[in-house]
Amino acid sequence: MSLTGHLLIGAADVPATEGTMKALNPATNTLIEPEFAFGGRAQVDQAATLADAAFDSYSHTSLAERAAFLESIADNLNAAREELAARAALETGLPQAQLEGEAARAATQFRQFAEVVRKGRFLQLAIDPAQPDRQPRPRMDHRLQKVAIGPVAIFGASNFPISYSVAGGDTASALAAGATVILKAHNAHPGASEIQARAIRKAVQMHGLHEGVFSMVRGGGNAIGEALVDHPLIKAVTFTGSEVGGMALYRRAQLRPDPIPVFTEMTSVNPTFILPEALEARGAEIGDGFVERMLVNVGQACLCPSILIAVEGEGLQALRSAMINRVSAAPARTMLTPGIHGSYVKGLEAMESVGANLVAVGAPADGQLEGRSALLEVDGQRLLSEPALAHEVFGPAALLVTVNDEEELLAVARSFKGQLSAAIHLEDRDLDLARRLLPILERRTGRIVVNAFAHPQEVTFATVHGGPFPATSDSRFTSVGMTSIERFLRPVAYQGFPDALLPEVLREGNPLGLPRSIDGQ
Template sequence: MAVKGELLIGEASFIGKGKAFFAVEQTTGNRLGAAFHGATPDDVERAVALSWEAFQAYRETPLHERALFLERIALNILALGDELVDRASAETGLPKSRIEGERARTVGQLRLFASEVREGRFQELRLDPADPSRIPFPKPDLKLRNIALGPVAVFGSSNFPLAFSVAGGDTASALAAGCPVIVKAHSAHPGTSELVGRAIQRAVADSGFAPGVFSLLFDAGLEVGQALVADDRIRAVGFTGSRRGGLALAGIASKRKQPIPVYAEMSSINPVIIFPSALESRGDEIAKDFIGSLTLGAGQFCTNPGLILIVEGRGVDKFVSAAASYIAEAAAQTMLTAGICDAFKGQTAKMEAKSTVTVAGRGFAGTTLEGQAVLFSTTGSAVLEDPELQEEIFGAASLVVRCAHQAELEQVLASLEGQLTVALQMNEADTELAQGLLPSLELLAGRILVNNFATGVEVSPAMVHGGPFPATSDGRSTSVGTLAIYRFLRPVCYQDFPAALTPSAFRLDRGGSE
């Protein structure tokens, strides 16, 4: 299937009339094919109008039909074959093996939500029968179900061209909930976005759904995204990206006549606590695994281990030396965009310039489009005095914080902002220390790991990929796993409804049959 640079609005596809921009082959900086063009205000209006028109019917589709729709999307993505892998790899600089793994994850997410839809548990149907004999007042008949919020605007991420983009977790969970989706594609991988968008567009048509169930818009700037969030027919937003971008969208949403939820995954440094017994007995092993996690994918993961917390004592110097030796072997890697690479280099230079920070080790230097891995070291007191040391660096950079004692480590933890993850490296002898920290860690992060690093996010019913602000804009939610569907639902209670007026969901089994 050829990439044409077309907007996909409902069943239509055409070249936009907005500002032109180009896809880029990240390893060379060369343009890939013809220009893409952003959507105009008229295009945004058309997409939103179609989405709102499709909503009433789509939200009440039988569950088995909605599940089949999600499975059709998965099959259509697989049918794109090597064309999708090659294009995504070219546009992101990520190796083809990584793209293949991400494709499998994307397809798996869609199939997971298809199973969730078939089960129907997300509706949370509750029947509370009347009791006219109750004294002193009769008890009414009450029924409850979750219903879809309405059309959802999804913003593709830069670092996951498949799993957090056009057909990623936000789109899959919103469609599963019964919400039409309008995706604002990320300008860093527009060809990949178009290919996947066409896979969804075909699935909509093959399912016999209204065309407005899905649309895909391009924009090299901010106008299209801002217009989507401001439109009163859009009822929720899914976003993965920078804190600045997420807060800007949340600000627009909060100023609407009817404010809406913005589920933004934004900023996290994912602290790792290395406890004394684990450090002494297997510090070299931990150092090797840490650097492997840090440099994976050029460090361009939201769960990258950006902060290592250690209490001074036996094994600390050896650990830092081992980590430095492992990072010295790390090859420079192409980053997702020239802008991301420039930002990474600027942030690491700023960190290195601080008098309280030392460079413990570096990886191999690379080209202007490649990031050089770097490991910094500082003290707990310096982190407490300088909040900038806690800022996320998007890329393969991490800071080892050597705390004078356990109390200082706990002070550093207490000073941190909300996180996606916290990882504990511990032995059995460290259990008491870990137990003492656990209540605080539960308030700090959405996922707590033991003897692992967080750069693998399992797609499963029990996964939480979220956390207190600024990890996410709403720490009660997750963007990965089946709980993600609840972001796009709200409960409605039906009191004393006659049978003829009662929604059909209460008369259907979970598979959607009478």
């Protein structure tokens, strides 16, 4: 595919109106052709107007039609996999083989959501039949389904250039719900974004859908993101990135004349707790495994395990030694952007400035944007007295926290703010302590893992990728997994309708054979 660098607004390729940019190859710190267009409020308005015009027809496509559309997107992504991965590798410094796997995951998500759509359970169909003879007054027939919330704006993420980007889970779940999508491409990987956007637009055209079902815009600075959040035709926003960026969008959305939901995924250190018997039995194994997972993606993953808490005792020295050995042997690797690299360096400096001891570093960096791994250590009291130590440092760094006893371990657990995940390593004789720890973690995270690490994560019906603030802005929803579709749905009740006027999914006789509750049964 020949990259044009244009914005893709409906069926149109739109040239720059607000300047241009080139992608950066972070491995060589050089710019890559071609130039990519920036747009502004006028282009957001064009895309939003199209998305609104497309919404009624697209949200009323049959389940079979919508599922087939999602599968065509998956087919198009698979057809472009090698080209997409090669371009993403140039723009991120990540291995091409890893990115081919990420592209395959993105295609798989669209197929998974196609099955969700076909089965229809996401509609949560409910029927409470009329009771004309009920006393003291009759009950009318009531029927309920979930419908799409409206056109949505999705902000692509920087750290996963495919599976959290243009063709990521947010786009797949929004389209599955029946929402039309405007995607704000991340400037860290504009070429990869264009390839994905063209795969989606091709599917729109193949199925004869309204051109406004999908658009992709791009801009410099904050103006285009603010324009998306401000636009009165946009009814929801998703964002993956920093707490500062996410909360700026969230607050802006609440100041609209008609406030809208902003579903953010922002920050998490994914604490790991090693209970005493597990530490004694498997300290070295856990320490090595923890650092191995921390180093994945050069530590640039929302589920990167960053803080490990262990009680002083047998096995602690083996744990510490294993972590030091793994960190010391780790080569420096290219980070995604100059901004992320700079923030990582400043984050390490900030941790040391508030009392963290640097106990191991990886091989020296050769490239300007390479991240050197680091292991820092503090005791539990220092962590409790310096909340900044529990802040995310986005990169290949880990903090080992040693606590004096079980009570201090529980106090440290209580000190954490909301997290995407937490992990517990335990043996049978640790169960009593685990039972005390569990309710503390349940209040602070959306996913708890036992005898494994938070990363990687499966994409399933039981997946939860969310948690209390500041992990997300709304802990009721997940941004990964099949139930992420619920972010883009709202309930509508139909009362006293003649059968011919009802949506097909709610008609008598259940013509589509979908799961429905009748009087709660």
